[in-house]
Amino acid sequence: MVRVMAETRERIEAALSSIDARDHTDLPRLIDEIHNLPPQASREMIRQLGREAGDKILVLLTLITKSRDTDLALVAVETMASIKSLESALALQEIIKTASDKKLRKEAKRSLYRMKMAGVEVEELTEEETPSPERELMPRPRQALVSHIDGVGGRLIWIVMERPLGALSLVALGITDTEGIKECLDVNLGKKRLKQELERIWKMEDLTVVEVPATYGQLLVREAYQRNLKAGIEPPLEYKKWQKAMEEGEISDTSPLIYRELQQEEVRFKAALLLEFVDFLSLPEFSSWFFELDSVATYALELLEARQSKIILSDWARREREARIIGKAVEGLFSGDYPFLFKRRLEEMAYILWKTDRREEAKKALAAALALGEDGDQSLREHPLISAMVLRSLNLAIQTIVAGSSKM
Structure with a gap:
């Protein structure tokens, strides 16, 4: 037994000599070894x-x-009470605030009192600072990654959740800005495996992935869940076990991240940027930004009919006719709260572009977002990016319609 105690002590001391206070995932195993010692020896x-x-x-x-x-x-x-330092006193305060065991909280209060009598000064706890004891076991977001947004407002979010005793879980969610949380998967990981999994995510083909503050990833999940409620769509069952942790804590800044990098005034009045919006549609992240056939078929058929008309029109008259059809499509497609959703997509994409060192493109994306909805429907019809996106959708729909007709 003496030999076992000595070996256990050596392993703990080795761990303590190199420990990082924010990264202690190896210690739970050592704690188990202490538990396995006889009670008197472990104490x-x-x-x-x-x-x-x-x-x-x-x-x-x-x-x-x-x-x-x-x-x-x-x-x-x-x-802890025998270690007469401010750090030890703060650790005792945290136990008083979060421990679910009444005896433990009582002993922590006694220990803190003894430290105060020994001259260690700490601020008094107030009732408001004492959260529910169940927070002790609440997983907390530690890291978050997000993908770019596709043409239907969908994206992937990965959140590393830190559980009690430093254990880690990776929660992967698929969300859309219209239906909320569509998919949720989770896996428990050690430090090494987590690193490998995150590296795999970074290298995924056809996805642009950036890191965001953990609380912002948490915010995106909360917003997605609210869309589930609004749409009357049940989230995946797997999300239920993480829902409480995702809703825990107050997030003071809920504005899109791009506004932490760029000021609105910096891009709002740069008209030259507006003229270059169509460049976006050639970027890989925007390749799926078009409307599906079902939503544009009526407008596409009207545009196809106009192009195939045997009535002789001047180039100006032909362009005006096409512009009217595109304008009508814009009004139909960008109705309800869709302009708001589209603006948010652009704000999120601006941050993706900014974090991937495409600063000018990021400014253009933000300028496009800020130009939305300022003058009602008129601004939508005259918005270069919206017009280009709708025209792209109509052209793709026409190709599908013509290809289908040729097979009949």
């Missing part, structure tokens, strides 16, 4: 490490307070 080891390691052991002690062994957790709290 003595914790106390001895506390005396010798000081603040460095706080990460380990904090994890032990969240373990299944209440007696050992109480010893960890007691040991």
Whole structure:
């Protein structure tokens, strides 16, 4: 037993010597080894490490307070009180705020009081700072990646969730801005496997992926869920176990990320940018930005009929006739809340372009977004990007219609 204790102690000390306070996924295994020691031996080891390691052991002690062994957790709290530092006092405050075990919170309060008597000063906790004890076990977003948005407002979101004792899960969601969360998958991963999985995501073909703040990824998921509710569409069952964690915490800044990089005034009044919007449609990320055949078939047939008409018109009159058809299509397609959705797509895509070092294209995308809806339907009909996108959709629809007719 002495040999087992010595080996366990050596492994813990080796881990403590290189630990990063934000990355302690290897320690849960060591905690299990401490649990497997006889009760008296495990308690003595914790106390001895506390005396010798000081603040460095706080990460380990904090994890032990969240373990299944209440007696050992109480010893960890007691040991924290022997480390008379501000960091230890703050760790005790966190236990008081979040621990679900009443005995543990009571012991933490006693330990904190003893530290105050020893001269360690910390701010008093208020009732407002004391959240529900269940937050102790609440997974928290640690990292988030998002893909570009496709032509129907769909994108992928990956969120790394940190669970109790440093365990990690990768939650992958497929969302659209009209129907909300369509897919949800999750997998539990170790640090090494997570790194490999994220590298695989970065290298996925036909997807442009960028990292966003973890809370912003959380915000996008919340917004998507609200669309589920609005559309009356049930989210996937797999999402249910993450829903509470996704809704936990307040997100103060909910504006699109591009506004943290660019000011509206910087691009709003640059008319030259508006004239170059059609360049977007040649970018890989915009290749699917067109309307499906079912939604444009009526307008496409009208445009096809105009082009095949045997009535002789001047070039100007022919262009005017096509422009009227395109304008009518714009009014029909960009109705309801679609202009708002389209604006948000452009804002999100502007950030994708910005983060992939296409700064001028990002400015154009933001300018296109800001130009939407300022003058009602007139601004929609005269918006170069919208006109180009609708014309592309009509031309693709005409190709499909003609190809179908030739086979009959």
